[in-house]
Amino acid sequence: MFHAITRTVLGVCLWHSLSALAADSYPATQLAPAAELQYSIKARQSGLSIGGSALVRWQQQDGKYSIHSETRAVLVGKILDTSSQGSIDEQGLAPELFTEKRFGKPQTQTSFDRQNKMIKFSTSAETYPIKGGEQDRSSATWQLIAQARAASAHFTTGSEWKMFVAGRRDAETWTFRVVGTETIRTALGEYQCIHVSKAPPPDSRDQQLDIWLAPGLNWYPVRLRFNDADGDFVDQLLESVNKL
Template sequence: MKLLNPTIFHTRFPLRLLAFASIALLLHYLAWDTLSDIAAPSTEKTQTEKLVAVQLTPASEATTEATTEATTVATTVTTKVATTVETNSEPHPTQKATVQLTDKPHTNNVIAPPSNLERDTPQNLPAPIEIPAAHASTGNAGEKDIDATVSGTENNQTDANKKSADDDVVDLSSLRVLPPPSGKMHMKVMYVAKNMNPVYGIGDIQWVTRDNTYQMQIEASLDLLLTTLRLYKLQSEGTIGQYGIAPQQMTESRRGRAETATHFHYDTKIISFSATTAVTPLSAGAQDKATIMMQLSGLGIAAPEQFVTGRRIAIQVAENREAEKFIFVISGQEEIQTSIGNIQTWHIIRPPRTGLYNSTLELWFAPAYHWFPLQLRNTEPNGAVTTQTVDKIQFNASPEN
């Protein structure tokens, strides 16, 4: 066995020991420096890295009590809203936001939270948002209440718009009316409905005036191959008065139904109906559903300048069970095609009114033919359309013709 030279051993060992010690010292210094940077950052760096954390935690009993007190104080002093906020001792299912100051872990540089935040007194809590009593509920119910408020606002705005629109309506009783001369029209009738072939028929409108009285009759029949089948008959009679045509009685008969009658009582100012015991107050210039078209004709006869595009005219119209205010709109001038030629007319429309009547009524009045309505059209909500267009016309007809 070969032994080491003692001289060499004593010379090399201290050098190696010194080298190991130096390396260990260097590693220890580096490790300590790194740990110091983490454990003890500078004050400036600590301030820039300070974090404000918003944590969602269940409301404890103490926090809930303080919140309730704050809500009560804020509600009484600032909002004066009569709203009851229910608070139970159990944690509310809705989580509550609390603000907490946090720092990176270091015992020597912890910044303590303000003392007023530690106390969490009601004076330091934010005031609650003002909530109307009608919306004090939470969750979906609150959303529904808010939706109801918005809807109510929209409805109020709609009602205001309707009221504003009605302000420009002219009552027909305030306009000049002269009854048209006696005449009779023979009409072609066409009924068109969805998924059906057109149905054709014929009709007659007869208007007779004599000594400040009038008689009117409207008939409609189904046009069959070898004959006609009467479907409808409307008769009206009355006088010519201060507001033009003044109906006294209207009768209506339809195939398969009992005849009905509508009576105008000018002494008591009511309208009565044989189909019901109800009565309706009688307005000035009221018409039945037969005479309304001739009363509108009288506007043009009395003063053609009363036909103004866009004008809205209101008039009470009695039917077989009730009387409603109809609003007609003068649409403008329009040329129509008829069996007697192309004729220039004034087009008047009665649009639907929600809750009153759903159909659309259109009439075309011809100034060249004593303002008689040479075409009528009724459109139902289901799209069914009935159109009557003049085929023949003659004037000065007697009741017997």
């Protein structure tokens, strides 16, 4: 228990030291325009190959933001429903509530109690302090997009972008690493994309997340791939973008 608490404290301290350093080095954020993005999905879950679709609604206006995402599989229906909402401050997105509903499981809530400066979970007694810049699993991608739009000259191969991210039960520092530039073919045409990868921490069974951001399309994610340690994956490819 002592070692677990020590790792948590050190991780939080390291994150806040790195975020303070980054704030001095780069512009803060430039949020992407509000939009509704539709994706096609190819996936392997529990050894079965399935197809489906995902819809992401990203909105930001008057100092507030919201992100709502629905993922549906053929014959099964909705398998994942997530939402993140909060305010916008000098560091970018400032989540207040993150909810997640997975197929066959109860909904979970992660709350960012900004009055008491504490992150709390509906399924765990863990708590983490809020000092600024913390994200949830939905807002993290859009915070990364906002950072890339504000500091594109620094968003180069090999560069790393860190943020403290809360999930369903706990939180940890995520490190996004810019892999390089790749061409991605979509239903809207081909885009030169910046490939960014978030690998799980050592000795973790967390997902690896790969994102392909298109500078020529407001830096929206044209492809996302989630890889589990057991070989299951979900691969999303952009089908359409509608301005809101």
